[in-house]
Amino acid sequence: MGRHERPRGLRATTPGEATRVDARELLVRYGDVVALDGVSLDVAPGEFVAVTGHSGAGKTTLVNAIAGIVPLAAGQVDLGDGSSAPQPRAVGVIPQGNGLGSVLTAYENVLAPLRARGHAPAEAHEMATAALASVGLGESGSHLVEELSGGQQQRAAVARGLALATAVLLADEPTSELDHDNRERILDLLRARADAGAAVVMTTHDPEAAARADRVIELDDGVVVGST
Numbered sequence: 001m002g003r004h005e006r007p008r009g010l011r012a013t014t015p016g017e018a019t020r021v022d023a024r025e026l027l028v029r030y031g032d033v034v035a036l037d038g039v040s041l042d043v044a045p046g047e048f049v050a051v052t053g054h055s056g057a058g059k060t061t062l063v064n065a066i067a068g069i070v071p072l073a074a075g076q077v078d079l080g081d082g083s084s085a086p087q088p089r090a091v092g093v094i095p096q097g098n099g100l101g102s103v104l105t106a107y108e109n110v111l112a113p114l115r116a117r118g119h120a121p122a123e124a125h126e127m128a129t130a131a132l133a134s135v136g137l138g139e140s141g142s143h144l145v146e147e148l149s150g151g152q153q154q155r156a157a158v159a160r161g162l163a164l165a166t167a168v169l170l171a172d173e174p175t176s177e178l179d180h181d182n183r184e185r186i187l188d189l190l191r192a193r194a195d196a197g198a199a200v201v202m203t204t205h206d207p208e209a210a211a212r213a214d215r216v217i218e219l220d221d222g223v224v225v226g227s228t
């Protein structure tokens with residue numbers, strides 16, 4: 001499949017929606033701390049790439065820089081969406097620490113971004129319900145997030161990211177709170193999303209999770225020190 005063709009299995013992307021990741025020589029600073037120092041990452045449609053490295057290596061910063069959530073001091077991110085604006089792009093993000101609204105239900109958390117992206121109520125309902133079922137939360141969608149376990153909250157966050165069905169999915173340690181079976185379930189979903197044509201980036205501390213990816217990039221102190 002050519003790089004600019006529509007990914008198999010995903011709906012047609014709309015103008016302004018990301019299709020791939022081409023990050024070049026990213027430099028990110030937090031005050032005096034250099035969190036990324038010339039990091040490049042190219043992820044094609046259909047590829048699943050894991051980013052590993054010790055705590056503080058720059059994994060979250062890389063995901064957030066690609067998403068446009070943290071500003072670049074230098075370098076550029078091309079997501080195939082025709083935009084060079086330093087603003088959050090139309091990508092699916094599964095943030096570290098889940099980022100869910102705790103006094104909303106899991107279902108409401110998944111539904112809200114779908115409605116914000118213009119899906120009609122009935123369609124958004126179908127998508128949110130299917131996404132929650134896919135992560136094993138079909139029965140728990142009506143529970144407030146604060147009533148869910150840490151692992152259930154993490155799966156709700158994965159459902160929210162997956163529901164958007166974007167062709168670029170950025171997942172920041174999406175399995176860190178999960179038991180073995182749920183970890184495998186979530187990794188299967190990420191793998192399937194890539195196999196359907198999405199560009200998937202996942203940060204992880206877990207070597208077994210990283211082994212499910214097509215490629216593994218290792219960061220250390222804001223620099224790429226390995227690629228396998």
Ligand SMILES: Nc1ncnc2c1ncn2[C@@H]1O[C@H](COP(=O)(O)OP(=O)(O)OP(=O)(O)O)[C@@H](O)[C@H]1O
Binds near residue numbers: 031053054
């Ligand atoms: N908001 C911030 N302000 C200042 N420094 C920060 C900020 N966020 C991250 N850093 C620093 O930037 C570096 C990279 O942090 P980052 O969170 O990207 O690492 P990480 O590899 O994701 O770590 P972890 O595995 O613990 O999540 C670290 O030195 C961290 O202390």
